[in-house]
Amino acid sequence: MTVIGFHCSHEQIDPAQLLRDVRAAQDAGFTAAMSSDHISPWSSRQGESGYAWSWLGAALATTSLPFGVVTAPGQRYHPAVTAQAIATLGQMFPGRFWAALGSGEASNERVTGDVWPRKEVRDARLVECVDVIRRLLAGEEVSHDGLVSVNRARLWTLADPVPDLVGPAVTAETAARHAGWADGLITVNQPPETLRAVLAAYRDAGGRGPARLQVHVSWAPTEDEALHVAHDQWRSNVIGPPVAWDTETVEAFDLIGETVSPDQVREAVLVSGDLDRHAQWLQDYADMGWDELYVHFVGQHQAPFIEAFGTSVLPQLSVTSPAAQGASPQGARGEDR
Template sequence: MVIGYHASHEQFSPSQLLLYVRQAEAAGFHAIMTSDHITPWSKRQGNSGNNWAWLGAAMSNTSLPFGSLAIPGGWRYHPIVLAHMIATVSEMFPDRLRWIAAGSGEAMNEHIVGEGWPDKAERNQRLRAGCDIMHALIRGEMLTTDDTWFAVDRAQLWSRPQMPPVIFGAALSDDTADWMGGWTDGLLTVRKPRGELTKMIDRFRAGGGDGKPVAVQLQLSWGRSKEEARNAAWDQWRVVAASPDRLANLETAHEFDRETEAVSPEEMDDVIPLVTTGQEVLDLIEDMKSCRVDEIYIHNVSRDQSAFLDFMASEVMPAIDRTS
């Protein structure tokens, strides 16, 4: 099983994240996952560097494989532009950008270009159309199309990788996972209680994803005490207490802060694991392993990333390597 580190662009500057991914590699992590935001989830997080500019530097500073979220629906990035960036990074660093997890996006990142924010059904249609364009271009085709969402006139990528990344589907609901099963190369989702996660993965496989890899982002809050971990989660990631439907439609960090202003620190106990020991992290990993997950990317939501990575190096990764 791959145990990776999630690099959170929303919480840290690009230069800080370069230091953290180097430390994650030294700590024994097997891979890196990155987000693709232009807006953080809260004013307290205070960052959102450009993921695609950052990936080249991050790969130069490490030897680990990477996976990245991407939104090909045509707001910030036309799928041609996104395919161009993906192909360029992959050509420079062969077999290092292992997967792209394509999602339908959130208003917070996409409304900024002034084209409005459609309902989920339209976002899914644009997602599928954008992925089809990226697939064709990265394969080397010259593409002309005039479908409902994108006009493409003799587009072609001239610098392409020998081993392009596969395209996972990023899903938060069972219905989306089911829909993605037949046309994506794998699934990316977030940690849920065992029963809910198993149900989602089963729906993905029943929808055509049988035999395809499943990756999960494991969000947790690490601290030297439960109180420290709880307060860190509340300060940095109380957005997890909001409903997924609301998350997709709020537009600014201020709106997210207003949406979650009534959430108390104690409520974090119910929505994000608070960990202080290596065994607690190992138990979470084992729980997801029982759901037949192939890759787990740990996102510690607290600000103290350096101490967390030291903790993982001493208390978690050696135990994982002994049992792998």
């Protein structure tokens, strides 16, 4: 039994169309959704970047899906502002919202004009932000002086249940570190041995809650077309950290993408014109122990993908809805820790 969710990529699709897409995804059988939160895309070819928090309110109000967002408190967002946004959505849509809190990327955070910190400083700042946000969500008045400053902040609108705060990680080291504070884990598709290491590190360090995996895919009626879509839209995204963290502009990402071959894109995106192959990939991830899979079709025109996966992929899988927040997920069994 695995949750199969739909990833909502604001960098690629305008908010009005993306709202139509996620409604169609629900109708097709996807049982959850998650959202990016950027101020700029990864490439000029993507060409969008709507404000995620406004969109999330509309999406939660017009579907019955649970949603998550991957966001970065500490620079572009003050942690008190992030906490207020989380609490407001959680109050309006109880048990249907979670937020993954990351350390951010320069392409989004440098807009404030503040210095983009070193990675170890960003990681320490994130820990401070998580503590501030969690205390605010619990109804405390919070003052804090450190890498972030907070002066007598308090949330007057609270959520019940309190939305889960999730740890995003692409390495085993980060996953283990997040286990100390996170209510769940999220990562992106990587080689199987890397994914197993990330999941094991989180569980072995005592990590609780659902293990979520975002899966980049490209499907089209032909293999060549699927590869063309992936190379056009996602070649600026295949270069991992620290380049992805520290590159500041769309123009720089486009320059990086000029040297990326279609075969290199295949290392980051599951490319196939065979829907059975896509179903098997997702089943393999579920068998690995991931509780929730969020499928990201990397093209801009989502309708054919949604229809094809709803008709031919989801029926091959034991798709279920997410457990209520606070319940024990499959991935939290003792043998998985």
